[in-house]
Amino acid sequence: HLSGEGNRAARDKFNVYFNADNGFGPIWGFYEENSEPAAQLFDRWLAPLKAIGAKRNAFEGVGSTDHLSFIEAGVPGFNPIQAYDNYDKHTHHTNMDTPERLNPKDLSAAATVIATFAYQAAMSDQKFPRVPPKK
Numbered sequence: 001h002l003s004g005e006g007n008r009a010a011r012d013k014f015n016v017y018f019n020a021d022n023g024f025g026p027i028w029g030f031y032e033e034n035s036e037p038a039a040q041l042f043d044r045w046l047a048p049l050k051a052i053g054a055k056r057n058a059f060e061g062v063g064s065t066d067h068l069s070f071i072e073a074g075v076p077g078f079n080p081i082q083a084y085d086n087y088d089k090h091t092h093h094t095n096m097d098t099p100e101r102l103n104p105k106d107l108s109a110a111a112t113v114i115a116t117f118a119y120q121a122a123m124s125d126q127k128f129p130r131v132p133p134k135k
Contacts, residue, residue, distance in 0.1 A: 011073055011074060014070070014075040015076075015121055015127055015128050016075070016076045016077070016078070016128035017070040017075055017076065017077040018067075018077075018078055018114055018118055018121075019065055019066050019067040019070075019078070019079050020110065021065040021079055022062070022079065022082075022084065023081070023082025023083055023084045024082055024083055024084075024106075025082050025083040025103065025106040025110070026053050026082070026105075026106045026113070027054065027080040027081065027082055027110040027113040028053070028055040028056065029042070029046055029054055029055055029056045029057040029058065029080065030046075030057050030058075030078050030079070030080050030081060030117065031057070031058050031060060031061050031079050031080075031081060032058060032060075032061075033060075033071065033076075033078060033131070034060060034131075035076070035129070035131045037131065038076065038078065038128075038129065039057065041128075041129075042057045042078075042117070043057055045116060045120045046113075049113050049116060052112060052113075054113055055081075058081060062079050067079050074130065076128050076131065080113065082110070
């Protein structure tokens with residue numbers, strides 16, 4: 001768990017956490033977790049990806065995903081926007097969540113978007129902007 005005071009050094013090594021967790025298909029953008037610094041970066045990073053189906057980022061956040069524990073610990077964490085139709089009821093963690101149901105074109109688009117965001121964050125001269133966690 002990263003939130004303990006004794007884990008400050010480990011936590012400070014993290015730049016940003018991207019988590020693809022609660023959806024399927026191509027990535028259309030990212031939830032920006034009400035972070036103005038993230039919004040400025042993400043909107044710029046997403047623009048060239050619109051040619052492969054990326055649509056928009058959302059300023060609000062999303063719940064029930066693994067990135068929330070990183071945010072709670074003070075590490076910027078973000079989840080992408082993907083299709084969610086019946087995902088939690090009929091697919092997620094069921095015997096219908098299998099590789100043969102995947103669409104290679106959607107996987108390629110999702111991988112391109114998340115790789116682009118990870119690359120942009122990694123190549124930045126500055127650490128990803130921190131927003132204090134909500135108390």
